[in-house]
Structure formats: C-alpha cells, structure tokens
Amino acid sequence: xxxxxxxxxxxxxxxxxxxxxxxxxxxxxxxxxxxxxxxxxxxxxxxxxxxxxxxxxxxxxxxxxxxxxxxxxxxxxxxxxxxxxxxxxxxxxxxxxxxxxxxxxxxxxxxxxxxxxxxxxxxxxxxxxxxxxxxxxxxxxxxxxxxxxxxxxxxxxxxxxxxxxxxxxxxxxxxxxxxxxxxxxxxxxxxxxxxxxxxxxxxxxxxxxxxxxxxxxxxxxxxxxxxxxxxxx
Amino acid sequence: xxxxxxxxxxxxxxxxxxxxxxxxxxxxxxxxxxxxxxxxxxxxxxxxxxxxxxxxxxxxxxxxxxxxxxxxxxxxxxxxxxxxxxxxxxxxxxxxxxxxxxxxxxxxxxxxxxxxxxxxxxxxxxxxxxxxxxxxxxxxxxxxxxxxxxxxxxxxxxxxxxxxxxxxx
Numbered sequence: 001x002x003x004x005x006x007x008x009x010x011x012x013x014x015x016x017x018x019x020x021x022x023x024x025x026x027x028x029x030x031x032x033x034x035x036x037x038x039x040x041x042x043x044x045x046x047x048x049x050x051x052x053x054x055x056x057x058x059x060x061x062x063x064x065x066x067x068x069x070x071x072x073x074x075x076x077x078x079x080x081x082x083x084x085x086x087x088x089x090x091x092x093x094x095x096x097x098x099x100x101x102x103x104x105x106x107x108x109x110x111x112x113x114x115x116x117x118x119x120x121x122x123x124x125x126x127x128x129x130x131x132x133x134x135x136x137x138x139x140x141x142x143x144x145x146x147x148x149x150x151x152x153x154x155x156x157x158x159x160x161x162x163x164x165x166x167x168x169x170x171x172x173x174x175x176x177x178x179x180x181x182x183x184x185x186x187x188x189x190x191x192x193x194x195x196x197x198x199x200x201x202x203x204x205x206x207x208x209x210x211x212x213x214x215x216x217x218x219x220x221x222x223x224x225x226x227x228x229x230x231x232x233x
Numbered sequence: 234x235x236x237x238x239x240x241x242x243x244x245x246x247x248x249x250x251x252x253x254x255x256x257x258x259x260x261x262x263x264x265x266x267x268x269x270x271x272x273x274x275x276x277x278x279x280x281x282x283x284x285x286x287x288x289x290x291x292x293x294x295x296x297x298x299x300x301x302x303x304x305x306x307x308x309x310x311x312x313x314x315x316x317x318x319x320x321x322x323x324x325x326x327x328x329x330x331x332x333x334x335x336x337x338x339x340x341x342x343x344x345x346x347x348x349x350x351x352x353x354x355x356x357x358x359x360x361x362x363x364x365x366x367x368x369x370x371x372x373x374x375x376x377x378x379x380x381x382x383x384x385x386x387x388x389x390x391x392x393x394x395x396x397x398x399x400x401x402x
Binding site: 003004005006007036038039041042043045046048049052053056058065092096097098099158159161162167168169170171174175178179181182 | 286287289295297306307310312334336337338339340341342343374377378381382385386388389390392393395396
C-alpha cells in the first residue's frame with residue numbers, strides 16, 4: 001500500500017509534497033479553531049501508534065498478502081486530527097520500518113490522509129441516521145462504511161498512480177495484471193477494516209462515548225437523541 | 234488481390250517439395266563435414282535477490298538492468314524466479330554503476346551495483362534493498378518501533394493528564 005522510493009517519477013513526488021502541504025495546513029487550522037485544540041491529542045497520539053503498528057500486521061489473501069492500513073478508522077474517530085496523525089505515522093514507518101519512503105511521503109500522506117477525511121465525512125452521516133434508527137446501529141453502520149471507504153479510496157489512488165507511472169522497459173501487461181491482482185486482494189481487506197472500525201466504535205460507545213464526540217458537528221449538543229444516549233450510559 | 238496472393242502461395246507450395254528433396258540429399262553430407270563444439274569458461278555473473286521486508290521473496294517480478302552508459306533505456310529485462318532471484322552477466326567492458334530495478338505491482342526497489350572494468354573479475358553477490366532496512370537488525374527495529382510507540386503513548390498520557398488538571402481547576 002505504501003509507495004516506496006524509486007517507484008514514482010520525481011515530478012509526482014514533488015507534486016505530492018506540494019499538495020500535502022496545504023492539506024496539512026488546512027487540517028491544522030480546523031483543529032486550531034476548536035474551543036480546545038489539545039483535547040483530541042491523547043486519542044490522536046494513541047491512534048497514531050496503532051496506525052504505525054498496523055502496517056506490520058500482514059493478512060494473507062492468497063496468492064498475495066496485504067497489510068492493515070486503518071486510515072478509515074483514524075478518519076472516523078479523529079476527524080481532522082487524522083491527517084497530521086497519518087503524516088506522523090507514515091514518517092516513522094518510512095524511517096524505522098522501511099515502509100514507504102521519504103521522497104514519497106507527500107504522495108503517501110495524501111493517498112491515505114485524504115480518504116481518512118472522507119471517512120470522517122461518512123461517519124458524520126451517523127447524526128442524520130440516528131434520527132431514524134437507534135444510536136448504536138447508526139454509529140456501527142456508519143463506522144463500517146467509514147472504515148471501508150478509507151481503505152477503498154486509498155487503494156484506488158494507489159493503483160491509479162502505479163498504473164499510470166509504469167516506466168518504459170517494463171512489460172506493461174505483466175505489471176498491469178499484477179496490479180489488478182493486488183487490487184482484488186484489497187476487497188477483503190476493506191471489509192475487514194470496516195468490521196474493525198465498527199468494533200472499535202461500538203466499544204468506545206459502550207466504554208467512553210465522549211471519545212466519539214466530534215467537535216466539527218455543531219448540532220451535536222443540541223441533538224436530543226445523543227444527549228439521551230449520554231445520560232443513559 | 235486475394236486471388237493473386239493465393240496463386241503465389243500455391244507456387245510457393247509447389248516449389249517447397251523439390252527444395253526439401255534437395256535438402257534431404259544435402260544434409261547427411263554437411264552433418265559429417267561439420268561437427269559441433271561446445272566450449273566453456275567461467276565468467277563473473279551477478280545474482281540479485283529481491284524480497285519483501287517480511288522476508289517473502291519477490292517471485293516472478295520484473296527486472297530491468299540499466300548499464301552505466303545509458304541509464305534511460307534498459308540494457309536487459311527479465312523476471313525473477315520463484316525465489317526472487319535473478320542472475321545476469323553485465324558487460325565487463327562497461328565500468329560504473331549498474332542499476333537493477335525490481336518491480337511488481339508498485340512494490341520493488343532499485344539497487345546500484347558498482348562494477349570496475351575488466352581488471353576486476355570478481356563476482357559479487359548483492360542483496361537488493363534500501364540501505365536503512367538492511368543496515369538495522371530486527372531487534373534494533375523492534376526497539377526503535379517500541380520507543381516510537383512509547384513516545385506516542387507518553388504524548389497521550391501527558392495531554393490527558395493536562396486536560397484533567399484543567400477540568401479540576
């Protein structure tokens with residue numbers, strides 16, 4: 001899933017950094033505009049550690065093997081904190097474990113961070129859903145989709161990037177079929193990550209529901225169903 | 234046009250038989266006159282072993298070799314075997330850095346193999362991989378990963394303690 005050094009042409013790497021910079025700035029600004037920006041740091045730090053470790057957990061999907069990414073999970077639980085969290089996690093992965101690379105850090109951060117922000121938007125949908133269904137169902141349902149959307153969009157970006165930058169001298173058809181094979185292997189991974197996100201969200205809802213509070217949703221406090229849920233727990 | 238082509242094909246077929254007949258007479262004589270010889274000598278070759286960081290070999294991955302003279306166009310292309318190995322013989326007349334790139338589905342690496350001219354006839358075994366992943370042992374990696382995790386957990390504890398203090402005061 002991580003694009004290592006030497007795979008992408010220099011222009012793409014430079015463009016990756018050029019786009020990742022304003023996205024990081026935008027996320028930090030969103031964080032800074034909260035009443036207390038340090039509130040989310042403990043869970044962001046813990047989930048950065050989880051993200052850092054997750055890429056070392058390999059799941060065999062014959063004939064290949066894939067590893068957990070958990071960007072959808074980070075997006076769902078952390079919101080805009082997910083982007084800097086993923087950026088820091090990727091930096092440590094590149095330097096210490098050797099996953100990804102420093103030249104491709106910008107591209108990798110965009111590839112996993114932007115779908116994480118999208119996953120956050122998908123998870124926001126729970127506020128709409130909870131008007132019709134109970135809180136537990138809407139949280140679990142949206143968490144599943146957030147987890148899936150995160151990894152699915154990230155892998156689509158990955159495969160588009162790789163497909164369009166096959167260097168001359170390589171047999172395009174062989175490389176293409178290898179890429180398609182790896183794409184298919186990410187479908188079970190997406191379902192797995194969706195399920196994992198649901199499990200974590202439901203667990204947090206039971207144990208510490210305030211961790212699922214999301215400061216970017218203004219109508220949250222005013223929503224009667226949510227307050228009832230808090231009181232009940 | 235098609236009719237004309239058919240006609241040519243027919244003539245070709247008709248001519249084939251007499252020609253084959255001539256060959257049949259000629260071959261035994263030629264075979265006796267020219268024996269085959271096979272010579273052998275040892276030359277230095279390079280073996281490249283490509284594997285994922287999990288240790289799993291990069292089997293049947295595409296390999297391109299770039300000579301120092303022309304780093305843009307591949308000098309040789311091929312694929313690794315089931316064990317992720319690829320053996321090739323560089324032109325010993327071309328000294329410099331030979332780049333070998335192994336790639337499969339967007340995963341892979343590039344290794345630069347320095348080769349001295351004809352003077353050095355040593356074969357070298359080069360393990361592909363980035364410098365950082367090769368220069369550290371598994372234990373070192375685990376310790377570094379552990380310290381990163383501890384740093385992150387520490388950050389979490391620091392900020393949660395601070396926010397609790399704020400809540401109390």
